[in-house]
Amino acid sequence: MSKRLTTTAGAPMPTNETSKTAGSRGPVLLDDYQLIEKLAHQNRERIPERAVHAKGWGAEGTFTVTHDISQYSCAAIFSEVGKTCEILSRWSTVAGELGAADSERDVRGFSVKFYTEEGNWDVVGNNTPIFFVRDAYKFPDFIRTQKRHPRTNLRSPEAMFDFWAAQPECVHQVTILMSDRGIPVNPMHMHGYGSHTYSMWNAKGERHWVKFHFRCQQEIRNRSNEDAEKLIGSTRENFQEDLFNAIEGGDYPKWELNIQVMPEAEAETCGFNPFDLTKVWPHADYPLIPVGMLEFNRNPDNYFQSIENAAYSPSNKIPGIGFSPDKMLQARVFSYADAHRYRLGTHYEALPVNAPKAAPMHHYHKDGAMRFFPQQTGHPDAYYEPNQYEGSARPDPSVQEPPLRISGDADRYVQEEADADYIQPRKLYTEVFDQAQRDRLHENMAGAMAPCSESVKERWYAVLEKVHPDYAAGVRAACEKDEVAISVTDETPTKVAD
Incomplete structure (x- = not known):
């Protein structure tokens, strides 16, 4: 038996076909309140898209602890092997808008929400272990270069490379972005990283600095520019199609959560700044330690409700997991939650x-727009704290985080020496990539730089030269080859039809 159609207030509706009018040919009447409700609701169906990470795909699943890390963290979720909790993940492009093609060359967001017994824990990261900038002071400027030019309303490679050339710390991330890793085939075939440095503390109050790694249990697969361009010509939604269909068909993607661990005191003597988001921690010095397995085995029943409304923030942490002096992390603790208050409302959580x-x-928390839930203080008269009422919510001193042992004078510090930003991308270029990968890197970067002015190209070549002379020479040669090819094409006479 079908259910009865009602208004949003629950009143039954006699029809959902025609408007109420004054006669068969008369005007629509204002008292057709259901018509007005339908039109007014349609006008409000869209919410502001995310300023960054607008285009995304997600799934639900389960996290299972497989290894004991209680020596590093007293978080209840890690208290015993075999413990589980529900999880929700959202993967996304960074620069693309809501209607962008899934297979554009871009960094991919990789966020996971763990619904633990001590509250929600969010890991907000990317499919790369680093980022373009290490100080949030430059983050709004960087994002503006990834969005549309205010006059042309077009994406601007000139702006991108102009900014990157002025911020040499970007070269590590740009190298990864322009490499074979820049276009994953879909979310199921890429690694994920917490990227930032976080901290953990154990039951003794001992702190360690940590990095989170989500190691893909499927084959790592990427696309070339040519393959991606052909695919975009036939579908702009292949990430969503692949992910949804795989889960519907019982092919559940998995990632293993690993951590890198550094003793708290070691940060003072480490040969690089462990809180710099543009740097990786060498695996030889800080090996991956397995923690547990993530399996995504459910598609949401309603994409908008579960994925578009999903709000991830590094401010969502649980006892046993903490922050670090990472400048970008400190800023994101505020900015992510604030973005959700703007996009979804005061009570988004x-x-x-x-x-x-x-x-x-x-x-x-009290009142505000869309306060649709009852008071949650534990006592009807307790709408403030401290109060005298038995049963009302009280702080729990037992979950107090141990103090950070790093301190200094308040100032605007420059974090790195002149060559530090080039060491890790140099190693990536010379030791990790083989010659074929380097050649594709040169070609990919040359293609991205093609619209740029000569002055911007020269400034970027100077940055690449500091990474390695072969890097600058290879990109320069690829750019010049592309310019010759364009010149020849432009000079080819066009045949006029008879």
């Missing part, structure tokens, strides 16, 4: 997809 599933929630 009360939406079902963002609310804790395995932990009770008690707080003193």
